[in-house]
Amino acid sequence: MTLNKAVFLDRDGTIMFDSGYVSDPEKVDIFDETVEALKALKEAGYLLVVVTNQSGIARGYFNMDELEKVNSRMCELFKEHGVLFDKIYVCPHRDEDRCTCRKPLPGLIFKAARELDIDVSVSFMIGNSRSDVHAGISAGCKLNFLIGAEKGSLSKDNTLSVGSVGDAAEIILTVDGTFDKMESQQ
Numbered sequence: 001m002t003l004n005k006a007v008f009l010d011r012d013g014t015i016m017f018d019s020g021y022v023s024d025p026e027k028v029d030i031f032d033e034t035v036e037a038l039k040a041l042k043e044a045g046y047l048l049v050v051v052t053n054q055s056g057i058a059r060g061y062f063n064m065d066e067l068e069k070v071n072s073r074m075c076e077l078f079k080e081h082g083v084l085f086d087k088i089y090v091c092p093h094r095d096e097d098r099c100t101c102r103k104p105l106p107g108l109i110f111k112a113a114r115e116l117d118i119d120v121s122v123s124f125m126i127g128n129s130r131s132d133v134h135a136g137i138s139a140g141c142k143l144n145f146l147i148g149a150e151k152g153s154l155s156k157d158n159t160l161s162v163g164s165v166g167d168a169a170e171i172i173l174t175v176d177g178t179f180d181k182m183e184s185q186q
């Protein structure tokens with residue numbers, strides 16, 4: 001069996017606007033500038049898997065049903081631009097719950113890997129916080145991108161700081177050779 005490759009994406013602050021414990025579907029605002037990058041990754045054969053900490057559930061700010069509505073709204077907005085996510089994985093806990101799924105722990109990525117037959121070693125993590133990157137490192141992702149930080153070189157932890165999801169996508173497609181193939185076809 002051939003395993004899938006995936007790009008794991010943080011949600012709030014990475015692919016949609018983070019207004020803090022988003023619970024109202026009407027307030028969902030996606031980052032349009034990520035659309036082309038996500039499409040390119042999908043076309044290159046990557047599953048798009050969202051992995052998100054939603055401690056607002058454990059804190060009682062919203063319930064799973066309300067969270068589902070927010071996620072559905074986000075998916076709907078991306079779908080209008082032609083982007084389909086393969087699955088969204090949620091950690092509903094807070095630190096005190098000592099779960100294994102809250103990033104920086106790699107539980108959500110491992111769960112996705114099991115359920116969607118993903119080879120994590122040829123997959124990537126993109127997020128806007130250090131906990132995203134640490135989850136990717138712990139899970140064994142090939143490269144981990146920290147969005148919005150100052151640009152920097154590759155560290156020993158396979159982490160790269162980039163300005164945007166688009167920058168991350170370009171590097172991913174270069175690393176796996178897809179970008180070169182696209183260039184030579186033109």
Ligand SMILES: [Zn+2]
Nearest residue numbers: 091099101102
């Ligand atoms: Zn959890």
